[in-house]
Amino acid sequence: MPADEPTLGEVARTLARFADDTRSRFAELNTAIGLMVTRDLYEAHRAAMQEDIRELHAQLKAERDARAADEKADRDSRAADRRMIQGALIAAGLSLVVTVVAAALVLALGLKP
Numbered sequence: 001m002p003a004d005e006p007t008l009g010e011v012a013r014t015l016a017r018f019a020d021d022t023r024s025r026f027a028e029l030n031t032a033i034g035l036m037v038t039r040d041l042y043e044a045h046r047a048a049m050q051e052d053i054r055e056l057h058a059q060l061k062a063e064r065d066a067r068a069a070d071e072k073a074d075r076d077s078r079a080a081d082r083r084m085i086q087g088a089l090i091a092a093g094l095s096l097v098v099t100v101v102a103a104a105l106v107l108a109l110g111l112k113p
Contacts, residue, residue, distance in 0.1 A: 006014070
């Protein structure tokens with residue numbers, strides 16, 4: 001046998017290392033494939049997530065609409081309160097004016113109250 005060729009023992013050890021390495025890599029690959037999610041499961045999960053997002057959008061829109069309606073009702077209530085207060089002040093002022101005018105007429109005409 002020439003000196004630069006490997007012996008049968010070296011070839012056997014190299015083949016054994018190669019076989020062990022190949023076995024371990026296939027085991028890693030098998031584990032990785034086992035951890036992967038199937039496309040059907042992924043699509044089902046994605047569809048469910050999209051549906052959840054649509055529901056959340058609908059709930060958020062409903063809450064925003066309800067808040068806007070509450071704010072409008074509050075504004076309308078405050079405006080009605082302002083109108084009522086202004087009306088009461090105007091009525092009180094007019095009542096005072098009528099009382100003063102009536103008193104002045106009574107005094108001017110010499111009528112008894």
